[in-house]
Amino acid sequence: MGGMSFGDLLRKVWVPLALCTFVVVTWALVTGLAGTVYERTLAINLIYLVLVLALQIFSGNSGVLSFGHVGFMAIGAFVSALLTIPEDTKKATFLTMPGFLDWILDTNVGEVPAILLGGLIAMVFGILFAPPIVRLRGVQAGIGTLAILIIVYVFNIQTTSITRGTSTMIGVPETTSTEDALMAVLATIVVAYFFQQSRRGLRLRALRENERAARSVGVASEFERGVAWVLSTFIAGVAGAIYAHYITAFSATSFYFDITFIAIAMLVVGGLTSVSGAVFGCIGLAVVQEALRRFEVNGLFGEKPPVGIATFGLALILLVTLILRPRGITKGREIPFPTDWTWPGRKQRATASEETSVATAPPAHGAPAESGT
Amino acid sequence: MIDPSALPLAAATEIQYAVDAIGYGTVYALMALSLALLFGVMGLMNFAYGELIMVAGYTMYLSRDWSWPVMVIVTIVVVTVFALAMERLAFRPLRRASPVTLLVSSFAVSIMLQQIAYMAFPGPPKGIKPFSFLRDNVDIGGVRISHLTILTAAVTIILLVATTIVLKRTMLGIQLRASTEDFHMAQLVGVRANGVIVAAFAITGLLAGAAGLLYNLRFGSVTALRGQDPLLIAFVGGVIGGLGSLGGAALGGFMLGALTTALTAALPNNVRSYTTLFAFLAVIAVLVFVPNGLITLRVGIVRSLWRSRRRPPNSELAAPAAGGD
Amino acid sequence: MLEVNEIWVHYGRIAAVQGLSISVAEGEFVGLVGHNGAGKTTTMNTITGTLKPSRGDIRFNGTSIAGTAPDRILRAGISLVPENRRIFARLSVAENLRIGTSARKDRREAERDIKRMCERFEVLGQFYNHPGAKLSGGQQQQLAIARALLSRPRLLLLDEPTLGLAPLMVDRVFEILQELKDEGVTILLVEQNAARTIEVADRTYVLRSGGRIEFQGTAQELSQIGDFETAYIGLSRAAKGGAA
Numbered sequence: 001m002g003g004m005s006f007g008d009l010l011r012k013v014w015v016p017l018a019l020c021t022f023v024v025v026t027w028a029l030v031t032g033l034a035g036t037v038y039e040r041t042l043a044i045n046l047i048y049l050v051l052v053l054a055l056q057i058f059s060g061n062s063g064v065l066s067f068g069h070v071g072f073m074a075i076g077a078f079v080s081a082l083l084t085i086p087e088d089t090k091k092a093t094f095l096t097m098p099g100f101l102d103w104i105l106d107t108n109v110g111e112v113p114a115i116l117l118g119g120l121i122a123m124v125f126g127i128l129f130a131p132p133i134v135r136l137r138g139v140q141a142g143i144g145t146l147a148i149l150i151i152v153y154v155f156n157i158q159t160t161s162i163t164r165g166t167s168t169m170i171g172v173p174e175t176t177s178t179e180d181a182l183m184a185v186l187a188t189i190v191v192a193y194f195f196q197q198s199r200r201g202l203r204l205r206a207l208r209e210n211e212r213a214a215r216s217v218g219v220a221s222e223f224e225r226g227v228a229w230v231l232s233t234f235i236a237g238v239a240g241a242i243y244a245h246y247i248t249a250f251s252a253t254s255f256y257f258d259i260t261f262i263a264i265a266m267l268v269v270g271g272l273t274s275v276s277g278a279v280f281g282c283i284g285l286a287v288v289q290e291a292l293r294r295f296e297v298n299g300l301f302g303e304k305p306p307v308g309i310a311t312f313g314l315a316l317i318l319l320v321t322l323i324l325r326p327r328g329i330t331k332g333r334e335i336p337f338p339t340d341w342t343w344p345g346r347k348q349r350a351t352a353s354e355e356t357s358v359a360t361a362p363p364a365h366g367a368p369a370e371s372g373t
Numbered sequence: 374m375i376d377p378s379a380l381p382l383a384a385a386t387e388i389q390y391a392v393d394a395i396g397y398g399t400v401y402a403l404m405a406l407s408l409a410l411l412f413g414v415m416g417l418m419n420f421a422y423g424e425l426i427m428v429a430g431y432t433m434y435l436s437r438d439w440s441w442p443v444m445v446i447v448t449i450v451v452v453t454v455f456a457l458a459m460e461r462l463a464f465r466p467l468r469r470a471s472p473v474t475l476l477v478s479s480f481a482v483s484i485m486l487q488q489i490a491y492m493a494f495p496g497p498p499k500g501i502k503p504f505s506f507l508r509d510n511v512d513i514g515g516v517r518i519s520h521l522t523i524l525t526a527a528v529t530i531i532l533l534v535a536t537t538i539v540l541k542r543t544m545l546g547i548q549l550r551a552s553t554e555d556f557h558m559a560q561l562v563g564v565r566a567n568g569v570i571v572a573a574f575a576i577t578g579l580l581a582g583a584a585g586l587l588y589n590l591r592f593g594s595v596t597a598l599r600g601q602d603p604l605l606i607a608f609v610g611g612v613i614g615g616l617g618s619l620g621g622a623a624l625g626g627f628m629l630g631a632l633t634t635a636l637t638a639a640l641p642n643n644v645r646s647y648t649t650l651f652a653f654l655a656v657i658a659v660l661v662f663v664p665n666g667l668i669t670l671r672v673g674i675v676r677s678l679w680r681s682r683r684r685p686p687n688s689e690l691a692a693p694a695a696g697g698d
Numbered sequence: 699m700l701e702v703n704e705i706w707v708h709y710g711r712i713a714a715v716q717g718l719s720i721s722v723a724e725g726e727f728v729g730l731v732g733h734n735g736a737g738k739t740t741t742m743n744t745i746t747g748t749l750k751p752s753r754g755d756i757r758f759n760g761t762s763i764a765g766t767a768p769d770r771i772l773r774a775g776i777s778l779v780p781e782n783r784r785i786f787a788r789l790s791v792a793e794n795l796r797i798g799t800s801a802r803k804d805r806r807e808a809e810r811d812i813k814r815m816c817e818r819f820e821v822l823g824q825f826y827n828h829p830g831a832k833l834s835g836g837q838q839q840q841l842a843i844a845r846a847l848l849s850r851p852r853l854l855l856l857d858e859p860t861l862g863l864a865p866l867m868v869d870r871v872f873e874i875l876q877e878l879k880d881e882g883v884t885i886l887l888v889e890q891n892a893a894r895t896i897e898v899a900d901r902t903y904v905l906r907s908g909g910r911i912e913f914q915g916t917a918q919e920l921s922q923i924g925d926f927e928t929a930y931i932g933l934s935r936a937a938k939g940g941a942a
Contacts, residue, residue: 065473132661139418139472140660143612147653150605154650261484268477306492315484322478323466547793548800551786558784560768561746562777563801563849 015334016193019279020186023049026283027182038290039178045286046181047243049279051259052266053188054235056278058228059267061201063208064137067260068129068145069236071152072122074255076237077244078156078163080118081172083109084245089171096161111175115241122237125152126230134225137211149260156252168249176245184242188235192275193334195231204228208273261311262289265318271328276335281328289314388516390638396522397591398631399529403584404607405626406536407577409616413553414573416472418616420479421459422581422607423600424486428455429585430595431490434499441504449582456578460571468566483600490597498594507590525587532583533623536576540619545572553619606633609652613659615666625666699724699884700745700776700853705754705764707740707909714740715909717754722853727875727885729899731892737909738888739781742857745886746778747771758853773801777851781858783842787831791822794830794841798848808848815844836867843874853884860891872898896920 010017023046030042051073059065082090082104090105097105109117129148136144156163164170195201204224206214215221244250262285270281292310299305321328404422411417432451436444463482467475507524510517540546552559552569560566588603589595607626614625629652636648659667700722707715715737722728732738743749745756747768756764763771772778786794795815799808816823819840825833833841839859846854856875860868872894878885879898889895896902896917904913904920913920 065477129657132657135661139416139476140664142473142476143418143608144657144660147609147656151650151653154646154653158646158650261480264477264480306495308488308491312485312488312492315481315488319463319478319481319485322470322474322481323463326470326474544796544800547789547797551789551793551797554786554788555784557748557768558780558786559797561748561772561780562798562845563769563772564797565769566767 011337014337015275016190018335019189019193019276023182023185023189023279023283027178031178041286041290043176043178043181043246044243045282046178046185047239047246048259048263048266048286049185049282050181050188050239050242051236051263052270052278052282053185053192053275054232054239055263055267056272056275057192057195057235058225058232060273060275060278061196061204061208061228062225063273064141064225065264065272066133066145066232067142067264068133068148068152069232070255070260070263071149072126072233072236073240073243073259074152074156074252075122075125076115076118076240077250077255078118078169078240079121079237080114080241081169081244081250082162083107083114083117084111084173084175085169085171086173093164093170094161098161101162111173111245115238115245118241118244119234119238122240123230123234126233126237130226130229133229134222149256153252153256156255163252166251166253168251169244172244172248172250174245174248176242181242181246184238189275189279191231191235192278195228196275200224200227205273258311262314265314269318269321269328271330271332273327273332274330274334277328277330277332280330284329285314285317288317389518390635392516392518393522393638394631394635396526397634398627399526399533400584400587401603401607401610401630401633402623402627403529403532403580404603405611405614405630406533406619406623407580407584408607408611408626409619409622410549410553410573411577412611412616413619414549414556415464415468415475415570417464417475417479418472418608419577420476420604421463421482421486422577423602423604424483424490425452425456425578425581425600426585426588426603427486427490427595427597427600428452429582430501430589430592430599431494431499433501433586433589434494434595437500437502445586448586449579452582452585453575453578456574456581457571460574465567465570468570487597494597498596500594501589501592503590503593521587521590525591528583528587532580536580539576545569549573550619606630609656612656613652613667617665621666699726699759700886701757702741702745703755703757705741705744705751705756707737707744707749708752713908715744715751718905718909718911719754720903720911722884722886725882725884727879727887727898727900729895729902730886730888730905731890731895731902732905732912733890733907735907736905737907738905739857741909742778742781742855742886742888745771745855746776769801772849772851775852777846777849777854779839779842779846779854779856779859781861783835783838785830785833785838785841785845788829790827790829791825791833791841792827794845795822795848798845801849811848811850815848819844834867836863836870839863839867839871840874847883851883853886854878855886855888857888858890859887860889868894 027042027046030038051069055066055069058069085093085108087106087108094105133141133144133148157165159165160167196205203214203219204227207219207221207224211221240255266282266285267278268281269285270279271277289310292313296305296307296309325331404426408419408422411419411422429448429452432448433444436447439447459482463478464475467478470478507521508519510519511523538546540550548559548564548569549572551562552564556566559569584603589599592599606629610626610629611622612625613629614623615621633648700720702718702720704717704719705715706713706717718737718741720728720730720741730738730741740749744751744764747763747766747770750765754764755762758771758774758776761774763774763776766774786797789797792812795812799812802808816826821833821837822841822844825837830838830841843856843859846856859871859875863871868891875885875887875898887895887899892902892904899917901916902914902920903911906912
């Protein structure tokens with residue numbers, strides 16, 4: 001086995017390969033066994049997974065949690081919808097389209113270009129917001145990105161001439177199939193993993209672990225964060241566009257705290273710092289949520305819980321995870337290569353220093369080891 | 374609340390708007406102050422604060438048949454109990470967590486409380502009984518001001534003054550402010566960690582109870598999402614004013630709250646909401662350019678907590694690898 | 699009074715203090731010197747409850763205090779003047795002093811003690827209502843010492859009280875330490891300025907890296923160790939520009 005052997009190659013592509021296999025198996029099991037009842041749930045959660053992976057690319061590598069990605073998802077959804085709704089429908093619905101956007105009424109670029117354009121326009125806004133956002137860390141970044149979410153939301157609600165505000169979009173072609181969503185997920189897993197492994201990703205992770213040290217060896221923190229931010233806003237935009245073409249009936253209100261909460265819960269519960277965390281968190285919480293939904297709708301032993309138990313369950317899982325396992329179910333690590341597996345009972349190489357919290361920000365106060373007063 | 378047809382003069386209308394704005398601005402000042410207190414003491418940016426306002430609303434709905442003093446007391450007690458329960462169940466286990474972890478967990482708590490409200494009170498918004506004596510207006514030189522506005526302003530100003538006195542004059546207040554500045558050092562001089570945090574939550578609860586009463590009386594009904602708007606306004610006002618200083622946050626909350634109230638009354642729907650958009654653009658700008666907040670900056674306080682969050686005071690504990698002195 | 703028994707303190711995988719044992723007797727003035735990274739501050743933080751030893755025990759008047767919360771340790775009678783003073787910059791001098799009495803029940807006597815502190819450290823009386831940020835480094839150090847004394851500690855810990863001070867202020871700090879010693883206060887002093895510490899202390903521990911004791915003893919005993927002078931005092935004299 002000399003040079004780049006098969007073993008080495010396998011080791012290199014192991015994580016994306018394993019994750020893609022896991023997703024494909026999940027897809028095959030759900031479509032094969034559960035049938036059409038769960039098809040919609042499956043597709044929507046696959047689209048959420050694209051969003052969660054987008055979030056992982058930025059937040060996971062930089063350690064800066066973003067509450068704003070759903071804003072870019074909204075941009076992608078509206079752009080892609082506007083570029084594909086049949087011209088006649090558009091002319092009948094958007095009577096007050098501002099003059100400089102008139103051309104949209106006569107434009108129809110087809111599904112794939114529209115999805116990519118949705119991602120691109122989202123990315124353009126991502127670039128616009130990048131200069132302030134990359135300067136922020138910790139809670140400030142949380143607030144700043146939350147501000148983006150609200151800005152986009154308010155704009156979409158208010159600009160009824162373009163977005164129809166709180167009214168549903170009409171005539172968005174239903175062109176996304178579950179398989180398309182699956183393809184998007186597989187592609188995003190590969191992008192997310194290889195971004196993480198790239199020199200760029202490495203520099204960003206170095207910044208996450210110790211900003212001062214990384215800067216002292218010449219890593220430009222703001223630029224590195226910016227690259228990840230822009231890439232992840234593009235993918236969030238694509239996720240939005242795919243979403244638009246899957247559910248077709250959506251409005252500005254579809255992209256606000258609900259999806260933001262679900263995406264953050266999935267990522268944090270899975271483990272922010274690894275692509276595996278994004279995948280397992282998303283699918284794990286999707287299963288839990290769907291189970292709770294079924295329970296909500298059908299009840300159990302004739303008892304019906306009140307509506308709201310599903311979301312409540314997710315929030316509770318998120319809170320409990322933060323308390324008991326702050327680095328998520330994967331502890332923020334990728335699936336280990338089979339030969340590296342440690343079995344229960346064998347000594348783990350975990351250390352105390354790894355047991356920090358969601359973002360790798362240091363504790364706010366030098367709280368004492370045991371503050372049991 | 375205000376009947377426009379009864380107003381002969383445009384000036385009178387404007388004065389009324391102004392009075393209204395000031396009256397309600399103070400409610401937001403109370404809320405922003407509470408947020409800043411928790412942020413200062415334990416680094417918690419509490420999303421779930423809005424849900425305390427909602428809890429106040431539902432308590433008022435449930436106690437609608439009782440006399441008003443009972444309702445007031447019950448509401449304040451219930452909200453305070455919720456605030457303390459929040460601390461005990463969700464935030465105490467996370468005492469050593471980073472501010473971002475705390476932010477996410479308060480997000481989770483907020484969603485949980487909203488869902489509980491959905492489950493417990495399904496259906497349309499629940500009405501809150503208006504007190505008849507609050508619906509009357511007083512007429513001062515052609516300007517009609519509702520009793521509720523006067524009451525709101527009076528109560529909140531009294532509470533702001535009382536809170537200031539507690540913070541400035543009492544041992545607890547000194548301990549709270551010291552903890553805001555350097556939590557760990559405060560412990561080293563004998564301040565009990567749980568003590569100040571519980572006290573901060575209790576104060577938050579009391580203020581949220583009062584703010585919730587006044588806020589919900591104005592709306593006359595409560596929904597599961599009732600807390601969202603006031604939270605965002607107080608929060609944005611606090612950030613712009615400077616969450617690192619209690620006074621700056623309160624003033625920021627007051628100004629944004631007053632502005633929002635005035636605009637809501639004075640401007641057509643459209644512009645009003647685009648103002649929200651600009652408020653949030655301002656938030657981003659403030660975070661980047663004046664992270665200490667506009668008001669703190671002017672007062673010229675050198676060491677702001679907002680800054681020190683970026684570099685924890687005892688960096689030795691923060692960086693596990695930095696062994697030794 | 700204070701017995702530190704073979705404590706180990708870890709930062710992640712790195713052991714900053716490896717099996718350190720020191721003791722301080724009632725009324726004694728003990729010095730703890732060593733260069734950067736010797737584990738001095740770590741030791742102080744472990745005694746005051748900020749850090750938890752992974753092994754070993756700390757006893758104060760016979761009771762184990764290892765891993766107890768800082769405010770409890772303060773109540774037990776150990777008060778710290780921390781590295782970099784860490785006074786509350788936005789609180790007034792008066793409030794900084796008042797917070798020093800947090801753990802006390804005797805309000806009246808505490809107020810009297812505050813007055814006494816202001817007489818003892820005149821600058822504190824002078825700036826009584828000014829924010830702590832207004833004070834100079836040396837003045838802040840006096841405030842930090844006064845704040846620590848106001849809890850009426852049975853053992854006073856000082857962590858590098860002369861760090862970053864002008865030479866005149868360094869003299870003033872050692873003067874205060876001498877006074878406290880004469881008053882019979884039990885003191886554990888951590889310093890980089892080895893020469894002056896050894897001079898003022900009854901007994902001094904000299905640490906090398908990893909919190910292991912290199913030498914210990916009184917000023918005389920230490921001066922008899924041959925290469926000690928060159929290895930430590932010489933170095934620290936050179937580093938401090940011959941401040942001694």
